[in-house]
Amino acid sequence: MPHASDYAPPALLRSPHLQSVLGSSALRRRRGRQALAATGAVTTAHIIDAGDGVRLQGLHSAMPGQSPRGLALLLHGWEGSADSSYMQFTAARLLARGFEIFRLNFRDHGDTHHLNEGLFHSNRIDEVVAAAGEVARRFATRPMVIAGYSLGGNFALRVALRAPDVGIPIARVAAVCPVLDPARTMDAMEHGLPLYMWYFERKWRGSLARKRKLFPQQHDFDDKVLGLRMRPLTQWMVERHTQFGSLDNYFEGYSIAGERLAALRVPASILMAADDPVIPVAGFHSLHLPPTARLEIAEHGGHCGFLENWRCDGFAERWVADQLDSAMAPAMAPSPALA
Secondary structure, eight states, rough: OOOOGGGGGGGGGGHHHHHHHHHHHHHHHHHHHHHHHHHHEEEEEEEEEETTTTTTEEEEEOOOTTOSSEEEEEOOTTTOOTHHHHHHHHHHHOOOEEEEEEEEETTTTSSSSSGGGOOOOOTHHHHHHHHHHHHHHHHSSSSSEEEEETHHHHHHHHHHHHHHHTTTEEEEEESSSSOOOHHHHHHHHSSSHHHHHHHHHHHHHHHHHHHHHHHHOOOOOOOOHTTTTTHHHHHHHHHHHHSSSSHHHHHHHHOOOOTTTTTSOOEEEEEETOSSSSSSHHHHHHOOOOOOOEEEEEOOTTTOOOSTTOOOOBBBHHHHHHHHHHHHSSSOOOOOOTT
């Protein structure tokens, strides 16, 4: 099983910014599509009832003619989607290990803005927990495991915290560069390389503009609102579309920093990069984790990059597949093509 200490990218590929940018590049998205297509899996779209009238969409992939050994629920990062490169690479690796896969789109991610009137925000954990439960019922293969990247890693860990109490049979959770302390993440983006703030602002503005076009009666904000920077735009959203009242309360609502993960009853693995330019690594050193949780911090990797070579092969996807496969019994060797 690979560990963070095993990750050693070529010297010219060690820049955290290069890792982060290449990790979400068009080249890597194309290679992710190719990797998933090469498995021969059959993929179908599903609408999931997430309770209270909320509908979420996701993609189920399974190998034809094979009985799956387990079910893996995969969660993407903010303004990513079920078709993000890391989601497709991870799906390909897990399919090769005998899993069936469900890649869930959060509200307003992917081509799903039309499914719900209300805006996505990071405290919509209830609907993601409900969706996880519905996926577990609809595709009853056991064991069930869950993994997420960035904000998806945050959601995956929060789902795992709730899972035993609501009857979702999660055997293991894996998270890559999860958002830990949202307030510190906002600070890091505001004081870091402007590229990241520009990227997320551009993506979020586009999402909000699409929502306004679909539901003009519900969302009548003007272009001045769309022109706000990240912090005031988030505050606008919190004050008008949540019950949190303030930005601090909103950030606190989905923080998993400090002792918040100490109550985890699901075995957990967390992979973080010491040089992540978006999520500060300092908070991970003060995490209080139960004995069944393991934190691994690699020296390099950027934000959800962890590229191993210039072909954009990913260490993180291989690490996730091995961590989730460890919940299986008996273990099965990975396909040589993906090892």
